[in-house]
Amino acid sequence: MKKEKNMDIHKPVKWGTFLKDVFICSLGAFGGPEAHYGVFTEHLVIKKKYLNEEELVELIALCSILPGPTSTQTIVAVGYKMGGPMLAFLTMLVWALPVLTVMTILSFLYQFLDSMNISQDGLRYIGPMAVGFIVVAAYQIGRKVVTDRLTIILLLLGGITTYFIRKPWIFPMVLVLGGAASILSSREQKLWNRVKVSPPWGYLAAFGIFALGSIVLTLTWDNRIVHLFESFYRYGYLVFGGGQVVIPVMHSELVQANQYMTNQEFLTGYGLVQGLPGxxxxxxxxxxxxxxxxxxxxxxxxxxxxxxxGIFLPGVLLIFFIFPVWEDLKKIRGIKVSLKGINAVAGGLICVSAIILMQRSGFAFDNILVTLATIALLFTRKIPAPLIVVLVLAAGFMVL
Structure with missing residues (x-):
């Protein structure tokens, strides 16, 4: 990469040792990007000293600007910093592959229960519990992104619009409009200051080929796998803010529009992933x-x-493209300014997803009780998320 000279020089690391440390991070990374950053700081910065806190915060800022899985892009960027593109790719595999494998196995859960003649009613409280997780995420993200009158308006408009219009195209549109509103309302000068960069265009070309190619294939080939890849790849490059933000987009398309699964099945998966690291x-x-x-x-x-x-690929290609020229790109103020409006709209999407999923879970007394108990336990922070999932699963199978 031509721009490698701009990156900080670090002592060479043993790839095996570094990847082992990434795996340790993946085992302890519960609770979403904010919690993941704490794990990165503790293990990669304080304990192993692969980079300092300032460098980690800078990488987090870079990845927050990009669409896709923020914490995944951050640790992939650390791998790139330590050993270039190949170590970054291996970092991605070590970080994400274990939990992806588990979630693939869990997609057979309903068939397994049927084959064993076990009642699926035992999973009925996972949905209400998942609603509790989303309510807490909406509160935490909303508190962070609402900083002034503009962000309040954008949060409300994003939420109200997506509540009444549940089409896949509405989500990227309101996010783009939020970013544009933030830029237009900014009083800062020289938002689009010119910088000289020499980016690795191959990664951006690959990003575009996958995006356009998958769309063309869906229009010409009626294949479920191709359609799924296009959908998840699109989620990966149109969603800012991590896993909580992508949930309402997935729910609208996979459950409501295409009816690939029921609301209960969707919420079961979302609830189960809360109990897994990564x-x-x-x-x-x-x-x-x-x-x-x-x-x-x-x-x-x-x-x-x-x-x-599909969902991880665009974010990884983007970080491979942008990381080598980050020293120059971070001088463009417009990129950072737009993130204020994008995040505010994303907060509105999460708030509305909590409302819609709560409506679809039903307002039975025991469902409401599980949701409220989940919210209370999460706010106390005394019981970790995996234990909450285990307790709710136990309750579901005990109270049949």
């Missing part, structure tokens, strides 16, 4: 597998692979 985007393997049911186990595994690869 990136929340791994939910895509479960959703892809569920959407490909009915044509054999191999076809279902291919659907899970289409979901997992």
């Amino acid at each position: 990136p929340m985007f791994s939910f895509s393997a479960y959703a892809g597998g569920m959407a490909a049911r009915g044509n054999g186990a191999l076809f279902q595994v291919l659907g899970a692979m289409a979901g997992g690869i």
